[in-house]
Amino acid sequence: MEFFNRTGKMAIGSRLRMLTEKITEDAASIYKMYDIDMQPKWFPVFYVLSAGEAKTITNISKEIGHSHPSVSKIIREMVKQGLVTEQKDKKDGRLNMVSLSAKGNTISEKIKDQYIDINRAxxxxxxxxxxxxWKAIEEWEFLLDQQSLLTRVREQKKERESLNVKIIAYxxxxxxxxxxxxxxxxxxxxKMEEADYRALDDPxxxxxxxxxCILVALYNDVPVGVCALIKMNDPDYEYEMGKMAVSPxxxxxxxxxxLGKGIIEKARLLGxxxxYLESNTILKPAISLYHKLGFNKVASRNSPYERSNIQxxxxIKQ
Amino acid sequence: MEFFNRTGKMAIGSRLRMLTEKITEDAASIYKMYDIDMQPKWFPVFYVLSAGEAKTITNISKEIGHSHPSVSKIIREMVKQGLVTEQKDKKDGRLNMVSLSAKGNTISEKIKDQYIDINRAxxxxxxxxxxxxWKAIEEWEFLLDQQSLLTRVREQKKERESLNVKIIAYxxxxxxxxxxxxxxxxxxxxKMEEADYRALDDPxxxxxxxxxCILVALYNDVPVGVCALIKMNDPDYEYEMGKMAVSPxxxxxxxxxxLGKGIIEKARLLGxxxxYLESNTILKPAISLYHKLGFNKVASRNSPYERSNIQxxxxIKQ
DNA sequence: TCTAATTACGTAACTGATTACGCAAATATA
DNA sequence: TATATTTGCGTAATCAGTTACGTAATTAGA
Incomplete structure (x- = not known):
């Protein structure tokens, strides 16, 4: 498909779908060639049953990775063809035990040649x-399992957009x-407190x-974020990071x-x-950002802010 | 999926389908993340239209490899969203010229960042x-285009089965x-002719x-085919291949x-x-078999058989 | 020039999967 | 022991594609 050379890889979904379709189409003809009365979509179910044991619908669906209604439907079709038999479990009335019928077993023997030929082809x-x-699919399954395509794209987005962000001095x-x-x-x-007004009205x-010091973040030259490094009057700490705000x-x-990285660098240059920082645990994204920046929780301290419940x-490594 | 390690590669169709599903599922969330009101399935249509020119339904469907009803449906959905506009062609009343609307063009600009991020991811x-x-898919598309999976499997079948065939002397x-x-x-x-009875009743x-000489083909030790090398009484030809028959x-x-290869080898050993052979052009598989064996048509000759219309x-290279 | 064939494309029905939902049986819990 | 939760699985609706078919417009051919 010349089309996909133009679109680039974001069309990989479409391209995969088409290849899949082409292959399953041929699969139907292949069954016919071997004179085996089976639909390609039955294959996974048939395969797990050909091991011999009776299995429940849920069991099969988990094994082959389909939804259970899908398996349920397939089983009904296979029953109609006489390939499998159903039987209610005596001990647990919910279980529908499915196994290959005599005819199913015959086909299971007959189909082995077909397996060989397809595998060889x-x-x-x-x-x-x-x-x-085959290996490429396996690798993608593995990688997407670790981190979905969605989060991978989100990271690219973040990275690209941070290039449009400028951090400048107040x-x-x-x-x-x-x-x-x-x-x-x-x-x-x-709600706004006394201490907030003091800082915000007279930076x-x-x-x-x-x-x-104060840093301002510009996104496409529009100010969208601020953060301050505030000198403290405390024997334990010299500087506090605070007043960090980013437009929703x-x-x-x-x-x-x-902004955080910028403030930390400023503090490092100031020796x-x-x-130190104060926050509130209901601000989960903020807390996790602080963690990412390298901050760790310390024992509770007095604070001029009512909302502060975590410190x-x-x-800093000089 | 551990399941696929057991099935082997004949389940490649199922495995592809699952990967496709996982990817397109994420695709929907990705559009949402970029705040773009578009469904993943619209992408191919949207993409070809974003080149700028108005296109017909058939045109689009050919370009992206979908059926035309599929494109027709997608276009209707996109019209509803205000992404594209339709217009009947003035010269040819059958043509439905589709192009991006102003809104569609805005999105086409906006989506470029998304393209970049997905490609990078x-x-x-x-x-x-x-x-x-990506390359693996490309290679499969190319190879399947040259020779379908069906014919590839058919060849494997033939090869495997010919191992069960024994060619023996009469x-x-x-x-x-x-x-x-x-x-x-x-x-x-x-219909049977006089000359047939002479040969078949007294080989x-x-x-x-x-x-x-006569060769017999056994399939799983059951005779299923025969072929004869017959001495001729002719200044031009010494031997004729004939009476080839294979059970349906x-x-x-x-x-x-x-059988053919065997007869040729016999003739070679006899010096x-x-x-020579005679046949009839309505027996197309036979004629093509003769070609495959290396026979070529010669000018018409007299024959004892009414049905003979090709020689x-x-x-033979000694 | 009239008829037959081709082309464009819309509608309807089908396909192979899904999610949503509900019911009954079994199990856990108070 | 009665009630709540979990489990198994069937039915219904949905989805993204397909094929089949019909109709109108155009083009080709006798």
């Missing part, structure tokens, strides 16, 4: 290819943004002049992470040995 | 595999078989004693070919330079 096909389709023009972004999330989850006096419209672009710190 | 996946799935116990097998096909297609006197029950097992010869 595919083996021969495989020797003519540079990439082994400038008075961002005073309003600094307040708005913070007020937005604080009042959404909690220059309350943060910068005391030797702290710009979520999922790694902006929080980039800080560790950074964390990060040790 | 798949590229990254590919670097983690030893067998490139023995008086096969006199009846020799006559019956020949009478069967002759009277099915034509010893008419064929063997004159210096010819044993067709497709390469038996005719094996023959060429072999062939094979030059």
């Amino acid at each position: 595919i083996e021969q096909l495989t020797t003519q290819t540079r990439n082994d389709l 400038d008075p023009q961002y005073k309003q943004v600094f307040k708005d972004l913070n007020e937005e999330w604080i009042s959404r989850w909690f 220059q006096g309350y943060i910068l002049d005391k030797g702290g 419209l710009a979520q999922g672009k790694n902006i929080g992470f980039l 800080a040995k560790k950074i 964390m710190e990060l040790l | 798949i590229e990254q996946l590919t670097t983690q595999t030893r067998n490139d799935l 023995d008086p116990q096969y006199k009846q078989v020799f006559k019956d097998l020949n009478e069967e096909w002759i009277s099915r297609w034509f 010893q006197g008419y064929i063997l004693d004159k210096g010819g 029950l044993a067709q497709g097992k390469n038996i005719g070919f094996l 023959a330079k060429k072999i 062939m010869e094979l030059l």
